[in-house]
Amino acid sequence: MARSDLRQFGPGPYFLGFERKDEHWGTGFPFDVPAVAAADQLNLQRPVTLFAGENGTGKSTLIEAIAESMGFASQGGELDRAGEFPARPRPVLGGGFEPILSGTKPRNGYFLRAESFFNIAAFIDSGGIYAPDLSLYGDLPLHEQSHGQSFLALAENRLRGEGLYLLDEPEAALSVSGELALLAVIAQAARVGAQFIIGTHSPVLLACPDAVIFECDEAGVTQRSYEDVDAVRLTRTFLEAPERFLRAALEDSEDP
Numbered sequence: 172m173a174r175s176d177l178r179q180f181g182p183g184p185y186f187l188g189f190e191r192k193d194e195h196w197g198t199g200f201p202f203d204v205p206a207v208a209a210a211d212q213l214n215l216q217r218p219v220t221l222f223a224g225e226n227g228t229g230k231s232t233l234i235e236a237i238a239e240s241m242g243f244a245s246q247g248g249e250l251d252r253a254g255e256f257p258a259r260p261r262p263v264l265g266g267g268f269e270p271i272l273s274g275t276k277p278r279n280g281y282f283l284r285a286e287s288f289f290n291i292a293a294f295i296d297s298g299g300i301y302a303p304d305l306s307l308y309g310d311l312p313l314h315e316q317s318h319g320q321s322f323l324a325l326a327e328n329r330l331r332g333e334g335l336y337l338l339d340e341p342e343a344a345l346s347v348s349g350e351l352a353l354l355a356v357i358a359q360a361a362r363v364g365a366q367f368i369i370g371t372h373s374p375v376l377l378a379c380p381d382a383v384i385f386e387c388d389e390a391g392v393t394q395r396s397y398e399d400v401d402a403v404r405l406t407r408t409f410l411e412a413p414e415r416f417l418r419a420a421l422e423d424s425e426d427p
Contacts, residue, residue: 182332187216205228213233213385222368222371225401234369240262322344330356330360332364337369377402
């Protein structure tokens, strides 16, 4: 018998963290990813949580695990409202973690993955279950806009208050001005009860007001200030002396 959900709709946060289940802990991937092994140490109670770090350090794995536990499709998109959010958290990562939910539940939810956005946009335009009404996405079919324009149209029309939004490298589709526009959407929605969990390399998105930043690396996950995140430090240093970085890169490329 399905467990009834006694939680009421309300403002976030909704997803608070992971509880480790040692009896289901395994070996190999994903258990040997340092960020995954440290997932039970994460406090995700802020309106905006940002995961930074190099590719392969576990950012996407963590976001995918949160999405799976909340009932999102693996390639992203809006939550199937027929099923709604699960009353009971779904164990993820081979049962090694059980999610911890708050006492309120969101009215909306979206899992936005840059790498599969083309397929989601095509499904939306065809009138799939995510968007039978294109007015929910700015009226224009998403494939009649540029990649960045359609990405922002979706964000501006679907990311609202009292929703749970998981974004994996959303900057991939955006110019710098587009990143600033997305940052404004995120900040506004967070002020009225939304919760965002985002994996990003973007110094623009990492500057989100009142966000907590976790940096993933070979040591695990560490909370950082904005100024101390590698992506921010390296970008700032490059902009201060691009010729020095270019000279070093070109010299390396010429080595036999």
